[in-house]
Amino acid sequence: MSLEGPLCHADLVVVPSQTPLGKVVPRHASVAVGEALADTRVVLVNGARQCGKSTLVRLLAKDRAAEWRNLDTPVVRQAALTDPAGFVAFPELMVIDEIQRVPDLLLAIKEQVDTYPAPGRYLLTGSARVLGLRALPDLLPGRMETIELWPFSQGEIDGTADGFVDALFTEGERLRHTSAVTRNEYAERVVRGGFPEAVARSNPRRRERFLDSYVSDLIARDVSQLAEIERVPQMRALVRLLAARSGQLLVANAMSTAVGLSATTIHRYLALLDEVFLTKRIPAWSRNISSRAISTPKVAFVDSGVAANLLGADSRSLVRPDGQFGPLLEGFVLMELARQLTWSEQRAELFHYRTKDQVEVDAVLENRQGQVIGIEVKASSTVRSDDFRGLRHLADRLGDDFIVGVVLYTGTQTLPFGDRMRAMPVSALWEGR
Structure with missing residues (x-):
């Protein structure tokens, strides 16, 4: 058995490869994320950079009327810094990638989910232990579930x-x-x-x-x-x-x-x-x-x-x-x-x-x-x-x-x-x- 080539073969996280079509790998965490979206207002997928967080949440959100915001993009990040409340105002599911870039958004999210407490409002990703950031303005106790995503097992x-x-x-x-x-x-x-x-x-x-x-x-x-x-x-x-x-x-x-x-x-x-x-x-x-x-x-x-x-x-x-x-x-x-x-x-x-x-x-x-x-x-x-x-x-x-x-x-x-x-x-x- 050789392990030099890509060993990926199912249906969830896209893996770039040498082949034109690429390969996909199912992630065990996808079940936990889907269950959390069904009963929790805010779901955070937290883990190392380039471990597949963005791809996982994109595939989970593809059949929903989701708004996608990537805070790695300078203009998007500037909009979030300028108007946090307006940035997160969306009636359906909003996906915010790399939330640690603008942790002040969590306070605006808290206000939104307290006003409209429906489950599955926000799906966040982070590449740092967000709740440990010293500048974090507020937590989301009882409102957010955190699911860690690791590199492939x-x-x-x-x-x-x-x-x-x-x-x-x-x-x-x-x-x-x-x-x-x-x-x-x-x-x-x-x-x-x-x-x-x-x-x-x-x-x-x-x-x-x-x-x-x-x-x-x-x-x-x-x-x-x-x-x-x-x-x-x-x-x-x-x-x-x-x-x-x-x-x-x-x-x-x-x-x-x-x-x-x-x-x-x-x-x-x-x-x-x-x-x-x-x-x-x-x-x-x-x-x-x-x-x-x-x-x-x-x-x-x-x-x-x-x-x-x-x-x-x-x-x-x-x-x-x-x-x-x-x-x-x-x-x-x-x-x-x-x-x-x-x-x-x-x-x-x-x-x-x-x-x-x-x-x-x-x-x-x-x-x-x-x-x-x-x-x-x-x-x-x-x-x-x-x-x-x-x-x-x-x-x-x-x-x-x-x-x-x-x-x-x-x-x-x-x-x-x-x-x-x-x-x-x-x-x-x-x-x-």
Whole structure:
């Protein structure tokens, strides 16, 4: 199986490609957006730039009498700044693309939906965490639902259900999966990532050009618009350093000397990178089961292709003995889990776990009932009993609340390693159900 060409084949988000007709990929988030429009006045689709937000909302709105406003267009943005109330005055559905460009519009929208409280009035997109903007004049409590859209998941690319999270919570250790995906093919998926433009480019060099431009434009445009960046070269150095530490603990003070920035500035820049969806922090998990649990978050890149490109890694170099396959594969898995949690039936949250004694679990999923799943990620095609050390630590302390511990590895079979412990192929993430 080769992953160099576009693997897109269904009916929702248009993906540019080398072919005259292009390809389309169905997005799992489309169901949630459609349901929200039926009963919520304002719906916000928020996510990274170029992950398919505009295309998704355009297709959802095409059969409605919708008014489209793109705030990336200078004249449209100027009209919004000059007359916010007049700009949003429309009796039917209005689609406003890149709402973070003019956050003052949210106050005018609030007035509109309070006066005419029908559902499906406004469908917004944003490329920054809009509700975290310091200049936001007002929120829309009880009036707006936010749905995060990520770059393509592996299941969206392959046309599978992406049901791993739900299957683990419902089936636990009964879940089985056999895989034909090789270690090299996993490496290809990691370096390709999930941005539609990157998935569509069959030439690896052209994909690298896109990813280079993506990061450069994000720093020069979106990050700079959110805050004054006094030292852009150091920001770029910080981004590269974060790529090298993907899946590791986020110790901001330790990065200060490496990039020549104060700890205060490091903290501010890290927050900005989260706001524009370049990185995601995975919080530490604790239920007071161990007083030695640490509270430091992990950092992962929203897209593994961006992280690999920043490190200059291709699929061949990644699997060499001195490659970065392990950390990048862990970040890849963490973000596949994060994607699934936006549409899974189980309302669960993603954490990591580590103690001062170096006992750790790469990913911890906890649902609203307090049930827990532990996941370890190994880049090798074999698994040892010692790889379950952290998972057994959790199982011993949680008792019946611990459903299953899974070591995801690059082998082909599901294998038992004791009570509620299983080794499973990484591809179970998007093929297991």
